[in-house]
Amino acid sequence: MNTTINVNLAGQHYYFDQAAKVKLEIYFEEIKSYFTDESFLQELMTDVEARIAELLNDIRLDSNQVITIQHIENVIQIMGEPNSFKIDEEKTQSESETKAIRKLFRDPDDRFLGGVASGVSHYFGLQVSWVRLIWLLLGLFSWGGFSILYIALWIFVPVAKTTSEKFMMKGEPINLSNLEKKIKEEFEEVADQIKNADYQKAKRKLKSKTARFFNAFAAVLVSFANLFLKFLGIIMVIAASLSLLVIFTFMFGIGLHEIFDIYLGNPFWPEIDIMHAEVSVWQTVFVGLIIVAVPVIYVF
């Protein structure tokens, strides 16, 4: 069983297998590494993408054929190795070697929730565990106020998708030797996955029927656990929103009572210190809601 990936090139749809996609991505990244001007690069890559789409249309037999690594190699043979895109040999080389931009990205490879902490740690050159600890402490001491900042960062800071973005995230210069290193790592990762898949296949063949039964049993247990977690999450959300509603109503009621107290001078309504108690319950529940809601949203 092979996974195919939907790829869009110059507005055209293609089915790629994983290795072909990786190969083409690496090709694009290497070409990009020779240029520094963003708008120039965008224009160039539009042209290159359109041409590659055209070549792939010529190569594939019909629009449903899956593009394999062999197809990409043929395309690269026609287009040329990335270094044939270089214009001025010395200039681009020295520029790319000194280019080290640091930008704030979320790190998809090292994340607890959204990769915000690891992104921040790359940006400031800190250890990620310290950043996480600081986040946690700030979150606790500000009564959840910092969770809102965290969520805002999660929403607005982009995730580092491409290899160049990952370099920018870590403030490493984008040059060929660095790119090669990174690309090799990524290739090995893919190869490992493939190897793992083979290994798992072999392992599965060796397993007896009883083992298979236990596996199925475990799978059922896991899915039950998942279901239970989701159920728990839903209940938590419902409970939290209900209690929030109740507390709002209650506070509104107390506020009204207070008004009545002032205008009608009713001596039976509760004293001010009970009000204080209610407000602090409201705060606690609000903070609790945020603490509960964030993981619950993540579970989904």
Place this chain on the structure above:
Amino acid sequence: MQIENTKAQLRKGVLELCILSILAKERKYASEIISHLKDAKLIIVEGTLYPLLTRLRSAGYLAYEWEESKNGPPRKYYSITAEGKDFLAELSGSWNELKDAVEQLTNPKN
């Protein structure tokens, strides 16, 4: 020093002149320009062309317009601008000078 590298450098030097000359007659899209250059054996791989097109475009010597294509991605048609024509005239002038100079040095008649 590799001979192939030197050859590639020689070709690259005159490529911009050739691209502008190809477009001087009529507008063309990238693949057409490529087939002209390939026929003349000026480029071996296509990758060489694209950065040059982009550079000539951002310098204002070329303009482009998109056109839908029935089978395949939309095509980007390049055409030469007035500035591009001036630039081409200047480049052709210096090419002729260079050609004469090289001729004179490599094939001395007397």
